[in-house]
Amino acid sequence: MTSYKTLVKDVIQKADVLMEVLDARFPDETRNRDLEREIISLNKPFIIVINKCDLVSREKLVKAKACLSKTAPTVFVSGKNKSGVTILRHQILKSACIKGHDIIVGTFGYPNVGKSSIINSVAGRHKASTSPMSGHTKGVQKVNAGSRIMFIDTPGVIPFDEMDEYIQGLLGAKDANKLQDHVGVSLKIIEKILAENKTALESFYHITIENENSYNVLELIGKQCNFLQKKGEIDETRIAIKVITDWQKGLLFV
Numbered sequence: 428m429t430s431y432k433t434l435v436k437d438v439i440q441k442a443d444v445l446m447e448v449l450d451a452r453f454p455d456e457t458r459n460r461d462l463e464r465e466i467i468s469l470n471k472p473f474i475i476v477i478n479k480c481d482l483v484s485r486e487k488l489v490k491a492k493a494c495l496s497k498t499a500p501t502v503f504v505s506g507k508n509k510s511g512v513t514i515l516r517h518q519i520l521k522s523a524c525i526k527g528h529d530i531i532v533g534t535f536g537y538p539n540v541g542k543s544s545i546i547n548s549v550a551g552r553h554k555a556s557t558s559p560m561s562g563h564t565k566g567v568q569k570v571n572a573g574s575r576i577m578f579i580d581t582p583g584v585i586p587f588d589e590m591d592e593y594i595q596g597l598l599g600a601k602d603a604n605k606l607q608d609h610v611g612v613s614l615k616i617i618e619k620i621l622a623e624n625k626t627a628l629e630s631f632y633h634i635t636i637e638n639e640n641s642y643n644v645l646e647l648i649g650k651q652c653n654f655l656q657k658k659g660e661i662d663e664t665r666i667a668i669k670v671i672t673d674w675q676k677g678l679l680f681v
Contacts, residue, residue: 434567435462435535438579442533443523444472448542451480451503452681453598454491457537463498472522473499476515478541481505482680484624506544507677516549519576529577539599539675546570546578596671603671610645613667616674617641623681631679645670 439445445466449457454477466473475495480488480503488503495501502518504511523530536542550572570578595601596612597619606612618641620628629636634647648670649661656662673679 434581435465438533438535438567438581439466439469439471441531442471442579443525443531444474444519445533445535446474446476446519447499448476448478448534448536448540448545449495450537450540450598451477451483451488451491454495456594457540457598459535459537462535467498472524474515474518474522475499475501476545477501477503478506478545479677480511481508482677484681487623487681504545504548506541506548509548512545512548515545516572516574516576520574529575531577531579533579533581535581537598537600543568543580546572546580549576549578597674599675603668603675606671609667609671610663613645613670614641616670616679617644620679620681627680631673 447459447463463473475498477488477491477495492501492503500518500522502511502515504515519530519532523532534542534546550570568580570580572578592601592606592608593612593615596603596606597615603609603612617628621636621641621644625636628634628644628648632648632651634644634651636644636647639647645663645666646661649655649663649666652666652669654662654666654669670679
């Protein structure tokens with residue numbers, strides 16, 4: 428943790444603009460307010476990027492932007508379909524307001540929010556290493572994105588006081604197979620989708636949900652996927668891992 432704090436301070440000092448990447452499905456949970464306060468206290472230009480915006484409704488995005496724009500200019504981006512990339516590039520140039528040399532953009536965010544994918548989208552080519560597995564970026568990487576923009580990509584690290592396994596599973600900060608309470612995390616995901624977009628579960632898993640609770644829905648999914656044990660009972664661990672994996676891959680929407 429100490430080395431990470433040292434890395435963060437070093438990047439903040441070197442950067443002309445700081446960029447915090449959030450997951451559109453969980454903008455509040457993926458914010459690092461301590462980092463935001465430090466950037467603001469140093470009077471550094473700061474941009475908030477809401478990634479994976481293709482996975483949530485327009486209404487949810489508008490609500491998130493209304494809140495986040497009070498802290499810093501906020502841009503919607505989808506690293507998957509490249510939407511919002513031109514707007515982000517323009518916002519970087521506007522925020523830096525520097526002439527004559529490259530603009531250094533320090534990039535921060537929790538594991539698996541898509542920092543490297545966004546950098547590649549802005550660069551227009553595969554330059555920053557990416558992977559669907561969390562914690563893929565192991566060290567600081569410098570990426571030339573053209574048009575005077577140079578990114579510093581940093582590894583995503585969960586602070587020690589936020590080691591809630593449920594949150595890590597929801598955010599994709601820990602791979603599904605590495606979680607201990609697979610069923611508990613999958614039920615949290617199902618509860619969230621039931622509250623915000625029940626039809627997404629019905630459509631994706633080809634099931635009909637009436638008044639079932641989250642565990643009953645997990646059972647429905649297990650039966651539909653034929654994840655059954657010898658006595659006809661659902662294989663809880665197997666179906667839970669599938670639900671978590673489908674969520675982390677962006678196949679389920681809210």
